[in-house]
Amino acid sequence: MADATVVEFDTAGAAADERLVREYLLSARDRLLSTDACERCGFLRYGHDPGRPGGQVRLHLRGEVDLLVAAERDRWDELVEEGLAHSWREVGPDDDTETFGPRGDALVDDLQFLATAMARPLYEEYADLTDLAPVDTYPDDGPVPAGWWTLLHFVSNHRALTAREEVDASFQAVRNRLLSLGARDPTQAERKIESLQDDLDDLRAEIESTRE
DSSP: OOEEEEEEEEEESHHHHHHIIIIIIIHHHHHHTTSSSSSEEEEEEEEOOTSSSSSSEEHHHHHHHHHHHHHHHHHHHHHHHTTSSSSEEOOOOOHHHHHOOHHHHHHHHHHHHHHHHHHHHHHTTTGGGGOOSOOSSOSOSSOOOOOOHHHHHHHHHTOOHHHHHHHHHHHHHHHHHHHHHHHHHHHHHHHHHHHHHHHHHHHHHHHTTOOO
16 A cells, blocks of 8 residues: 655745646646656645635645655755745645545545546646636626536536436535534624525525426
8 A cells, every 4th residue: 555645835825826836736746646656646725715824735645655755855945945835844644534434535535636637727728717706707698607616517417417416416515615614704604504595595486486
């Protein structure tokens, strides 16, 4: 079984996270994966989290991690000197077994690496789509909004999810994010839940109107 570790890069914020990804992590991922020592390489960004001071990108490595860290640590020092990161530190592997269970933790681990691979085109050939609005990119256009949710819908299509399954997946995502928001700001989470309840009431009325 491959060893695992995580390297955290602290940055100035969301924009600095993206710059670090574009100017270092994309090419570093290619370089590391081309070696026999690296089995998997991925990264996740956290600077967009309003509850976090500054930004952070976490680099996830699987393989002969001592060799990988030794090969890159001088470059990581240079990133700090160049201002692309405030600091870096190796924090060891994640362990979310208590949260997801053993098999769930392994699955989440796989999905994090898959997410990095899937996101890469957004930084390159689809860079113009990085400014997609969460729901409605062009609110003055047609009656059905087009935005980030649309991409998630198309990804669900490729997994052949039914409408009910997609609703279940979306609701779990909503539940997870509301719990995260509630841990930081319960009042804001409660207000969002109330807003969603109003939206669901409106949606029920809209669906019922189609029966008339």
